[in-house]
Amino acid sequence: MTDRGQVRIDAVRAALDQVTDPELDESVVELGFVIAIDITDDDGVNVDFRLPTYWCAANFSYLMAADMRDAVLSLPWVTRASIRLDEHMFIAEINDGIAQGKDFAEAFPTEASDDLASIRLHFGLKSFERRQEALLRHMLSLGHDPVAILDLDVSGLERLAFDDEGIVLRMRYLVRRPLTHGLPSAFVTRAGEPIMPETLHVYLRHIRRVGLNAEFNGALCRGLLAARYGTTSAALPPEPGLADFMRQGQAPRPHGTDIRRR
Amino acid sequence: MYKAKDGSEIFIIDGHVHLWDASPENIRNIHGKQFIDCFYGYHASLSPAEQLWAPEKFAKYGAEQMVRDLFIDGPDDMAIFQPTYLKDFYKNGFNTLEQNAILKTRYPDRFILNGAFDPRDGEGGLDALDAMAEVHKIKGVKLYTAEWKGDSRGYKLSEPAAYKYLERCEKLGIKNIHVHKGPTIIPLDRDAFDVADIDHCATDFPNLNFIVEHCGLPRLDDFCWIAVQEANVYGGLAVVLPFIHSRPGYFAKVISELLFWLGEDRILFGSDYGIWTPQWLVEKFMAFELPDEVMKETGKELTLTAKKKILGENAARLYGVDIAAQKTKLSRMEAKVA
Structure with missing residues (x-):
């Protein structure tokens, strides 16, 4: 392979790495x-x-395929993108629909009654809560004062000096922050309402289940993927902590991610 | 019967078992093949290595093997049959009430037989439900709200058609409504995992119990939220419990959340046999202790009392099983066999 070829593969992989499984809130590349x-x-x-x-x-599958197509096409040198799903109940509808640039309802004219925008928002808000909890807990563990944290506006949060892990968690959180409107505060509820310092721990307790659910599903899906494609459960990576998938450098590399140029 | 370390006996009701036939002879089409392959994926990815079955055995293990795995080698005292018809995928169905009833006749004190309904079957379905109640004296049903039927891609339990069936259940004394909200069969755009419909039913039918199987995975977060508000909503541990082997850290956190939101009175053990066998699940669950930092987070403990409730007492309450009387019955039966 030429250097140029490898650079371009890396660029495509980096673009795809920004696409997440909406339910698991993890990169489709990391998930294998x-x-x-x-x-x-x-x-x-x-x-x-x-x-x-x-x-x-099918709706989640379609959403991921469409996002992958858009991510690849966002690279300036790409002339066209073909995204192909393997071994699925709706392989024909999904692959043809994506190839022809159809939206979900057009690809499934007799079955779909909804477009994907509402699903995207619904899971976007869950992702917002998960990433917010991880960042808030990290800031509290660094000794930041709850009152000061909750007083921050978005630009104040952006200016804050952080460790490497905090920088990653903040970046991930701020990508989702625009999904909630309302107050200019950096930290608001999914409905855009303020979070009070005196009830912060109750609030964190409350949204904790969102992240836990995503982690648990992620573990289930990794296991099923490994079982389906022939790696045994013995090959599973060591058990990560709850926020590990969101921390740079600590995310366990999935097995079976054999990205190659053919 | 499980004997605890202190010598006390723990009565086990396995809330979720199947006797299925996914042998090549019974498979109708590619979906039937993919369906059992997917079940096998659950089995292979979450079982301890020494508990792995060959795919051929997994496809059709038979009644003898089941009785041995549950009651002879396994610790179950009783087990609840949850039917799964899937007649579009399997010629004679995957796991039907009629097939289960044969085993119930042979072991009447061991099995609890649940039925099924589909609100899209209209008046005919109500008659069938009447017949099930009369013939099999069922006290529970298992529902798959995501199942396809003709042009329909699933239903909500909060729809008027479903309410007719729930009213009939109330009248017939079918008190336990097990709803499959979990890893599912062909969900399309209608969100098959969404547990919001249970919220409505549980409010409108306070005399019925709604057992959300697999604790609403992959929507455990939404499930916890509705369960905390509705006293007649329960969580079935099938699929959740096997994580205790390969992912004990996650299991600790999840069971701790369930104890926090639902409490120990509303969680039910289920092996999901033949995906997993109860012997290793119960063994590991009894030996399991919550790590300190997890306990600190929720303030909940997984005590021996809680384990006993989850493993049998909660299901006994829902199904009207008198544990002491049942123990006597079962020991007499064993004496007779011997």
């Missing part, structure tokens, strides 16, 4: 869903991906 990236002589990009089961929800 992307199995092959291929760049053609005329700078077209083919991406093959797979999912943990034949039954994985």
